[in-house]
Amino acid sequence: MLKSKKYLVTAGPTQEAIDPVRYISNHSTGKMGYAIAAELARRGAQVILVSGPVCLPTPTGVRRIDVVSAEEMYQACVELWPQMDGAVMCAAVADYTPVSVSDVKAKKSAADLTLTLKPTRDIAAELGRTKRTDQLLVGFALETDNEKVNALSKLTRKNLDFIVLNSLRDAGAGFGGDTNKITIFSRPTDPAATSLKTEFPLETKQQAAAHIINTLSAFLK
Numbered sequence: 001m002l003k004s005k006k007y008l009v010t011a012g013p014t015q016e017a018i019d020p021v022r023y024i025s026n027h028s029t030g031k032m033g034y035a036i037a038a039e040l041a042r043r044g045a046q047v048i049l050v051s052g053p054v055c056l057p058t059p060t061g062v063r064r065i066d067v068v069s070a071e072e073m074y075q076a077c078v079e080l081w082p083q084m085d086g087a088v089m090c091a092a093v094a095d096y097t098p099v100s101v102s103d104v105k106a107k108k109s110a111a112d113l114t115l116t117l118k119p120t121r122d123i124a125a126e127l128g129r130t131k132r133t134d135q136l137l138v139g140f141a142l143e144t145d146n147e148k149v150n151a152l153s154k155l156t157r158k159n160l161d162f163i164v165l166n167s168l169r170d171a172g173a174g175f176g177g178d179t180n181k182i183t184i185f186s187r188p189t190d191p192a193a194t195s196l197k198t199e200f201p202l203e204t205k206q207q208a209a210a211h212i213i214n215t216l217s218a219f220l221k
């Protein structure tokens with residue numbers, strides 16, 4: 001069913017430059033997104049992986065496009081989206097970026113330094129806004145509190161078909177490690193029904209990726 005379908009996957013962090021030497025980023029290692037790209041390719045999909053800076057090998061059969069900033073990731077994804085059958089938005093995109101980037105390394109001084117940041121553009125929300133009925137869009141929510149409320153709000157606000165929640169409150173979930181504990185909230189096709197919740201045990205990121213792709217495949221039936 002996934003054979004010859006085209007899927008976009010985003011993974012890893014973004015880096016927002018302050019000057020030629022320094023940047024703002026986060027702890028994402030890209031492992032979950034790379035596992036998803038690998039699983040999609042293993043099941044026969046044509047996968048384009050738009051990746052922030054990570055230290056991981058490109059999964060077999062996957063075409064990888066490297067980007068650095070949130071704006072570069074936005075441009076790459078928006079351009080690819082019309083040719084895709086779906087997308088899994090796994091990247092930990094920076095929410096803010098410096099308003100101005102210095103051309104030269106900022107010098108140290110004894111005074112406090114204030115950085116002015118502006119919001120980045122939301123890639124998943126833009127793909128959700130332009131999503132066709134034949135396209136599927138999957139998002140992630142990494143939360144530290146109010147997990148279910150936040151995940152459900154992102155599910156509807158970004159017009160996703162389902163969202164994968166991981167909580168930093170769960171041991172073994174989140175950044176860096178090889179395991180994750182996910183809960184999937186799906187938007188039922190029946191608008192009268194409430195969202196569907198499926199909770200999985202702590203498992204490897206490969207197992208979690210398989211569950212996510214099983215859920216995605218169920219939408220294609």
Ligand code: C5P
Pocket residue numbers: 010070089090091092093094095120121122123124125138139140141142154158
């Ligand atoms: O950052 P947030 O919790 O809103 O992220 C939820 C989902 O939206 C994730 O799937 C993430 O990859 C995506 N996202 C994005 N572009 C952003 C922020 C988040 O695609 N600028």
